[in-house]
Amino acid sequence: MLQLQVLRQDPQKAKDKLGIKNFAEPQLVDQIIALDEERKKLQQDFDSNQAKVNSTSKEIGALMAKGQKEEAETKKQEVATLKVALQPISEKLDVVEKQLHDELVKLPNLPADIVPPGKTPAENIVVREGGSKPQLFAGAVPHWDLIKKYDIVDFETGAKITGSGFALFKGQGAKLQRALIQYFLDYNTAAGYTEYHPPFMVNEASAFGTGQLPDKEGQMYHMPEDKYYMIPTSEVPITNIYRDEIVKATDLPIKMTGYSPCFRREAGSFGKDVRGLNRVHQFEKVEVVQIVHPDKSFDVLDEMVLHIEKLLQSLELPYRILRLCGGDMGFASAITYDFEVYSAAQEKWLEVSSVSNFETYQSNRMKIRFKDDNGKTQLVHTLNGSSLALPRIIACLLENNQTSAGISLPAIVSKYTGFDKIS
């Protein structure tokens, strides 16, 4: 969530920024500032009364020790009166604090200065492109046909076991997926990221910490019996490793990577975009997360973009990098770059990674702090990115590398699969 001080300092700027994100209720900023003022007044009122209660109580103790019962009784009466007066103040304070929190949590992160305005993906900015689109032979087909032809992913049986949108990988398909996970993790750890294998379910506090709750509640699978959520990305458990901690400045940056399946209900999405591996309810993904000094986060963002770009280059896939416009960005993000790969048989770009700087939005929720050079406690910045989401990578690898005699895999991939051709 946003830091109150940012809103207080320049409410108009905050509202303008929210406008770039197409946030519908900028007036919330004013409401929040008003609530905060009220909170302060109540707090002061409460404090002065409570101070009196405390000091009088101490006097009672002293009087009792001296055996001055009568005087003590008089003081007790005083305290009782004070407490009666305190009761409504304290109740009001609780209400206002809760209101303030509830409203503040509704505000998305403010976009960084270089985030372009815009409402739809059409307004995203292409930062750069790489690789070259392949020329497919005449009989080339989309991946949903290829997976059937080579019998490597079976959606029908997945639907039988679970439901629609759950893929059953098989044979060379299963091996390809496992190999890619292995490769991506190796690639990340070689760059200094520590590998984690997190729990695939999280509690409410964790889901709140990274911003999934309350904003994206409907997107997650939920186990009400135990109040757990299936993770929509390993960003959630991995970033929450440091929740409620004050880390040493010298430990920054903290670089973490992890593989996990990601579970998404994708409620309300349907149509041709969801065909095959384009959109599924469970997909595999390797994630990178960094916890950094606030002065460094934009440098680190560039570093992470480069890191993922090189990974895509090694896969020999045509890609492009987009800077998302305000309207297309996630709730908690201050700036996001999306990576898309070109799916040659579908003739469209598929998102395979999203790299974001959350600045203090997540750390303020999770209370991840560090001590700066002056010994003051400050919030860290958090960033994360996919490296990479598997199904769409697989879709592109299949489509772009298909030949009439099977699918030939890029060198780096075949090194991990142990075979260079799917046939």
Add this chain to the structure above:
RNA sequence: GGAGAGAUGGCAGAGCGGUCGAAUGCGGCGGUCUUGAAAACCGUUGAAGCGCAAGUUUCCGGGGGUUCGAAUCCCUCUCUCUCCGCCA
């Protein structure tokens, strides 16, 4: 699933209902000493809110209660550990 024990500051570990935001040790930071380091010694060292400041309020797993006063008593929830059972 059954029985029991516990949850205190970065860690370990004390804490009679008032003088406890909390002993002590370790660790961290600063200093003395030293050519430098180690050792030793001295000092310092939790978080959050309000306030220019002095200061003040809140926090001893979460929530509730008893009391003039709760880290200390009661209830409840969560988590951890031990034993038994079950089990990949």
